[in-house]
Amino acid sequence: MYARDTGFSGPEIHNLFADYTDVLGPYAGWGGGGASRWQLFEQGLSALSSDDQRRFLLDICAYDGPSKYNLPPVEQVNQLREMLLTETSPGATAAAMNLEQLADWEAVTRSWQAAQEKVISDPEGAITATRTAVPETCRPARARLRTVPPWGPASNHWQDGAVSIEQLVVTEAEVEVLLRLPEGHFLDLKAIEIAPAKLTKGMSAFANADGGELYVGIDEVGGKLLWRGFGNQEDANGHLQAFERLFPLGQDFGYEFLTAEGQAGQILHISIQKTRDIKYASDGKPYIRRGAQSLPVISPEDIDRLSRAKGLSSFETQPVNVPLDFVSNSEAVIGFMLDIVPSAEPVTWLRKQLLVVDEKPTVAAVLLFSDEPQAALPKRSAIKIYRYKTTDLEGKRENLAFDPITIEGCLYIQITAAVKRTTEVVQESQVSGPEGLQQIAYPHETLHEIITNAVLHRDYAIADDVHVRIFDNRIEVESPGRLPAHVTAENILSERFARNGVIVRLINKYVDAPNKDVGEGLNTAFAAMKALKLKDPLISELANSVLVNIRHERLGSPEQLIMEHLTSHDEINNRTVRELTGIGSENKVKTVFQGLMRNKQIERVPGKAGASAAYQKYSGVQAVEPD
Secondary structure (H helix, E strand, O other), rough: OOOOOOOOOOOHHHHHOOOOOOOOOOOOOOOHHHHHHHHHHHHHHOOOHHHHHHHHHHHHHHHHOOOOOOOHHHHHHHHHHHHHHOOOOOOOOHHHHHHHHOOOOHHHHHHHHHHHHOOOOOOHHHHHHHHHHHHHHHHHHHHHHOOOOOOOOOOOOEOOOOOOEEEOOOOOOHHHHHHHOOEOOOEEEEOOOOOOOHHHHHHHHHHHHOEEEEOOOOEEOOOEEEEEOOOOHHHHHHHHHHHHHHOOOOOOOEEEEEEOOOEEEEEEEEEEEEOOOOOEEOOOOOOEEEEOOEOOOOOOHHHHHHHHHHOOOOOHHOOOOOOHHHHHOOHHHHHHHHHOOOOOOOOHHHHHHOOEOOEEEEEEHHHHHHHOHHHHHHOOOEEEEEEEOOOOOOOHHHHEOOEEHHHHOOOOOOHHHHHHHHHHHHHHHHEEEEOOOEEOOOHHHHHHHHHHHHHHHHHHHHHHHOEEEEEOEEEEEEEEEOOOOOOOOOOOOOOOOOHHHHHHHHOOOOOOOOOOOOOOOHHHHHHHHOOOOEEEEEEEOOOOEEEEEEEOOOOOHHHHHHHHHHHOOOOOOHHHHHHHOOOOOOOHHHHHHHHHHHHHHOEEEEOOOHOOOOEEEEOOOOOOOOO
């Protein structure tokens, strides 16, 4: 794929392996007489451990830069990526159960070894050798699998190599909840008559967006939802067989049957996670979920956008139409080279890092090593800082303390300057508190890690800057682009995926790298908030961006903070509670007061009502509901 009819030249192969091993040394093929391309490729791979081989091959699957002999077809690349990401192949378990039944295992072993030896040097020979081994290995397993239904009986275990679908009994109350669920971005309800091919469009859409759930066996009659499931599990086999080919049961897709007393049949419940790769429906098209619709992704631009959202390609590798010396002769790259690789020449080093395409620097090169990336990439390469003197949910112009501050320069300078300026603005800010004007403090580690994360992992294809908004009770950091690949707001602290792998890798080479603990930045940010007894930041996905809300709210509940305040103060009012807790809603505070009054923990201060209402510790006086 990468070193024969298609793929890389000899010098390009040397550059690719340079970050993994020095075994290839300087390229010696100029003028002919050197090793062939596939021999170089095989030599480089052989020098790597199995884990590094896998990482290297995954890296080149994601590569979308220049290639002298053109990159392999997308279908082949996707097949290779899927193989690398899958620890076992479909049917492996079933096949393993039957290996002892093979008449001539030694012959199969020889064929398999022959296939492995030919993968690099003779791909077609490898295929021939594999064809000898695989049928002999799989034939007994296939024979056994034919003897049971594809999905087995309704019990939750493996039986004779076929997975069976769990059957759950739901309560009457759960049935009522289910039949009131509205269809939307995360939910679709279908009757059992729906064609499996049509249903795969919805499954593709959920997998390519944010995940979701499908219930098959629900009718809509006169605007009312009714339970009408499959007569038995075998009646759903046509659906399940179609799903298994495209969306196999496993980490990303789950299937179960629901039954309920007094309800007709079994509902098929399908849960779908956001997947790493693009999922296609049975018509060969990918779909995306938008509201309650499953929309086809047709145009090349839309498919490219979906590919970037999945992390399969990145805008950072695109060439920028500026002269090469815009990067190679900049103060930024010269300073970096003197600190990190003093013996190398900028142009040579940039080429080695694949940061030059057709004599033009890539987006990553411009962002990392030009003095003014904003000149080449306007409206997509700066950081804006705002200070709003309010706790309102949305900042308005009249609440701005000063004109927005724009931070420019290469990414390393941007991150350093943005964290420094944000810290200064916070330190200069005072808000009204129980003891008068007070300063608000946020952990430096939290600000540093979240701003760094926004800059390094944003989608640079979107023409927008990173925005840092400082309110009286929180700091918001918004970065363009949704979360990539399988990462969600729920699993972001445990999952790892770099949308801009080149940027993340190279900025980490700085002596004082902003991303020293690669992959641990957000965990550090959350831990720092806990150390100051502040609530965790909130992470949410918007239509085309990710928003991190760093709340200045104490870990204690509003009730606890109110009672703690009353141990050293005679009374407390609505405004003081909002200042103590960071709660922005007067009505929410009133609800807290009402609960404490019902529990006889506080009472209204006599003579204070309406806007001046205040509360004190309970003394036995008849409680009065707050306004």
